[in-house]
Amino acid sequence: MSAGQGKLAGRRILITGAASGIGRAAAELFAQEGASLALLDQDEAGLVDLKGTAVPVDVSDEASVEVAIREAANALGGIDGLVNVAGIFPVAELAETTLDLWNRTLAVNLTGPFLVTRAVLPHLMKADEPTIVNLGSASAIVPYPELSAYGASKGGIAVLSKVWAAELAPKVRVNVVCPGMTRTRMVSDWHPDPDALAGRAKQLYALQRIAEPIEVANAILFLTSSDSSFVTGTTLVVDGGRTFH
Template sequence: MSGDFTGRRILVTGSARGIGRASVERFLAGGARVACLDRDEAALAALARRDELYPIVADLADAGSVRDAVDRAADVLGGLDGIVNSAGIDLECPIEAMEDEQWQHLMAVNLTGPMLVCRQAVPHLRAAGQGSIVNVSSGAGLQPLRHRTAYGASKAGLQMFSKALAIEAADYGVRVNIVCPGAVDTELFRGSLPSSDPEPALQAVRDRYALARIADPDEIAAVIAFLTSRDASYITGATIAVDGGRTFH
């Protein structure tokens, strides 16, 4: 069963909110022990206290912070069997208005950060054998959106990084897959909407989707959990759009 994670040791970034948090809940419900990485210490503290949950404050834009956090996660869990890179930030901005620092920070979090996590985690996954990495990209990495040149580039880059890593990691039995969500009802998504009258913007988003609705975070977490599970043991290098049909609609 894809919901059985008994004895599994999983690290999730961006775990205090949204898709990351929903993934943590799925793993815990399945019997896993989970290291929750996030830079928001207050949000991590708000997670329900459970013996199987280990909050770790880390900044994905800081290589030293990532290195220490991944090693600490492996230490407290006694190893690592799975990685989920869910942390990410958005930037909606015309290219002429974009500052160098905005581009650099977004790439640091959305692309370099997952690379740093994977690089530090691979020795632990190799030691465990038959590990799994799931990197959360975006439908915007498959089909572009206006004023999101940096965001789309970071997410498309994450997909190719993951595919190349899947070839390399297969040598020691570690699978690497990519999930590309569409619009998901998270704080990050809501923050991109006009604060005064969000409904027209929401309807414009819905109109881009065959299913004509916005996803719940748990719908994305369900696919992440499946790819992390033993039921997906013959899947690697796959990019799965979990986007209500936007990329073909």
Template structure:
């Protein structure tokens, strides 16, 4: 009896929050290049339009503020319907706050928590039924090396990124029986619009950038694609026995 040849694998289906720029966009571009379809959630409508122009018919743009619970639910449900299900979720939306604690207003503190911590929670909660319906899947939360080793004048940012790591570990326990894996990637200095705000407004931007490089064993700033490789690995079948981990993609800063 002749074996029946297997047909081509169905395209993987990803939701990426913060998918219009930086690491999120790098993940989306790499995923599409490898045959996936992606739904991008972002509040920047112009950047979303440009991202979809680059990615073509394999991408859907959904305007969404990840701190807005009803908007998140609507966007994730629309994404799942358009994709025909969800295999993986990547939470990449995030903001920074380069200020001392005393200079941080209540409103600024609340906004960083809302986007960096409550946002991933809301997107995960909305996506879980779709991942479960697909028979399991993967969640990758973009935390930060600052969630493993702190930085000065970033109390809000460091607190939220450390919390995202522990949130993912706890969720990994909750969802393991459903075949859903949850991991975090902790980037170091990555050449993104968000990272550039950490030195471009300094009195001496070149010196500030040089000081940042000195924190890293590899002595350089990474490209977003270097993080995207780690994200796609953790979100894919090759990492089928990995859950609850926090992978530092940080050029060695957390031990250097």
């Protein structure tokens, strides 16, 4: 694809959690679609081979977020779109969920997008057709056992996205993508046996498999591009049929 072409040509997009998994797939896809990118992650080394401005950040730390957003906006000359992907995936039964684990999960998965979005908002308000896409989870719709903290954080993201969509309309479009199990390091750590994972997917998913990161990234691209120009406040479930199967 030639320079200046693509669904995101001329757009300046900030992606958190860009070093791995779905965030990385989105970063690679968005670069192919012509976007100028600021790529944020705690794992700065994981960003070095991606196309864009790498910015280290702890999304749960207000001061770190403010510095990172300022650096990203300066590098890009503004921000037209935000994709909040950064998150953690702790698995623990309720009785084993410590307060530290609970607080850390909400700090990264819920407070993090809040801090990043609040810091990016002044830049979005100056942009043409700005967008925000938050990464939720199908577990916020059909909850899994042993995911008290994670499920609560992603349920919060789903509601928060609708609040922001209502509050920031008509200027900013805000949507949330809720993926099912996706072939990422987080999921492989949860289910290290690939045969057991495949068997679980066959049982739970209408499509009888888990998602590839690019399949979720394509949904994020749709909600960031003008293809979804009349879509805001929606929850796009990308879960292979898990929520109805």
